Amino acid sequence: MNIFVGNLATETSETELTSLFQAFGQVKSVQVMRELFSGASKGFGFVEMPGKAHSLAAISALDGKDLNGKPLRVNEAMGRSGGRR
Structure with a gap:
């Protein structure tokens, strides 16, 4: 799961x-x-995990968790056609 x-x-x-x-x-x-040019983080990323159960557990546990002073937003990634911008 992405x-x-x-x-x-x-x-x-x-x-x-x-x-x-x-x-x-x-x-x-x-x-x-x-x-592309500066290499600076855009503030988001993607993690791919092969197991759906493990992915859902990670999403549930990590959504809202503080990392480096900011609460994470963690959810299942949408496909490119209807994805986030």
């Missing part, structure tokens, strides 16, 4: 998100979205 993670602090790294989500199961991939 999971949207929003409201990330600018210093949040892929390694940090991997560690956070691994507490709930296997993490297939993590990507913090960044500005």
Whole structure:
């Protein structure tokens, strides 16, 4: 399942998100979205977990959790056609 993670602090790294989500199961991939030229975080990213049960547990536990001083917004990612902007 692909999971949207929003409201990330600018210093949040892929390694940090991997560690956070691994507490709930296997993490297939993590990507913090960044500005093309500056490399600065856009404040959101995606985590892919292979198991639906583990993904749902992570979403439930981490939505609203404070990370680097900001409450995370965590939910199932929408497809590109109807996704977030």
